[in-house]
Amino acid sequence: MFLVTALEMRHNVGMATTVPNASRTARDRARVELTDEIKAVARRHLADHGSAALSLRAVAREVGMVSSAVYRYFPSRDELLTALIIDAYDAVGERAEAADSASRDRAVDARWLKVCEAVRAWALANPHEYALIYGSPVPGYAAPQATIGPASRVPWVLLRLLTDGVASDEIVAGETPAMSRTIRSDFAQLRRTAAPAVPDAVLSRGLAAWSQVLGNINLEMFGHLHNVIHDYDAFFTLQMRRACEFLVRGA
Amino acid sequence: MFLVTALEMRHNVGMATTVPNASRTARDRARVELTDEIKAVARRHLADHGSAALSLRAVAREVGMVSSAVYRYFPSRDELLTALIIDAYDAVGERAEAADSASRDRAVDARWLKVCEAVRAWALANPHEYALIYGSPVPGYAAPQATIGPASRVPWVLLRLLTDGVASDEIVAGETPAMSRTIRSDFAQLRRTAAPAVPDAVLSRGLAAWSQVLGNINLEMFGHLHNVIHDYDAFFTLQMRRACEFLVRGA
DNA sequence: TGTACATCAGTGAACGCGCGTTCACTGATGTAC
């Protein structure tokens, strides 16, 4: 969970997606369209062969270009990967934000559940993009600064839910477990950055709930529940419901 | 979490590791040693370049063989990968079992915590082997039957702890959440296979605790807590302690 | 509005590389009599 401040967020969000009508010349429009097409084809290749096997040449071939032409759009294979990673974070972030605002008038625990289910639904629909951002990192690839903003969108939604829930007394502080000074200071910084007035105990339970979301999705998608659980939908909802309840009740 | 019955377990466990003195001829001993050396080198290459980039030729070069010679030991690159996966499952399984038996005389929640910490310690010490088995799957690679036994070792330890805890009343059933018929039948089968007399509520909480172990390790190892949490050791222990308490107390 | 120049997308050949796998072979090690 990367985190940036709200200001940085506003600056970063949406920068990765295209800006359809801002540029007017035919050349500019063609450039935007082809950039998108390259990314779309690359995304499909990701789904077929995984991120490590993503090949500029194969993508170029399918787009109908000669391989060197792709370099007019992305300076290297890694930059293309970065673009895909940013798009993936933005896509799941958007789903989470949409799920949150669609349930704006409901209780905080119900909204939390909706957001978690939106994340899972996106993951199931885009397994390789999910693996790209939440699975094992691509070997030899270091995520650049530009990914931090998009990567923060989901955590941001969750932290705002915690903040709202604490403010409205829908989330109770509960017992504060013993914790070291370093952890308390980490939580204090998190509070300052993104979750005003949310007590340590709630932040801790919030992170636990979030780790359970990703843990469950990983177990499910990477086959570790094979032959154990058969109705994944129901199982996920069951687990998330309980995690939610624990989050808001603190016990 | 794959699962096999206890009988299959006994049959599978240890089959992947070497059998030092069972074979006597110089040729056989050399074969065992070289097989191990190839795997050791391959493991190191895994750590350097990731599983997708694991190259038979590179491994052969470092072992000091010509590339085709490796085919005397592994019929293909995928079989070598399978061997590494089995070894990884066996390694983490062994650590979990050792942690469990080392704390045999303690309370069930303490033992659970020890097992979780052993899994994390192994993951931190062998990040790429961890990614190999609990990260995103290797594209184009389908795990064969032979991995199921070793993959079951850790879940097996945890399920036995649940069974013990329920038997000794250290784990209380707690409230049983509403769940669908399919889920109840999945739990019933799990109970039959591996966790006699453990009620649905406890199985459900147990799976939640396990998903939290993997969720936390993923968040930590794959960089999603970067700049948020600084003392990962303390954070993991804090989260696991709370997960444990919830597991045994059921609320 | 028309022209001269600048910008830029896309081409095609080339560089140098590493990969998995097959195959016929040599020579050392093991086995049966």
Place this chain on the structure above:
DNA sequence: TGTACATCAGTGAACGCGCGTTCACTGATGTAC
């Protein structure tokens, strides 16, 4: 114990493949006057 034969590890050349990236180029699109 010695010999004839079978087994098997390792060699080296070859097959056919795909990769990322560079480079000088052509021709179309855009811009300034």
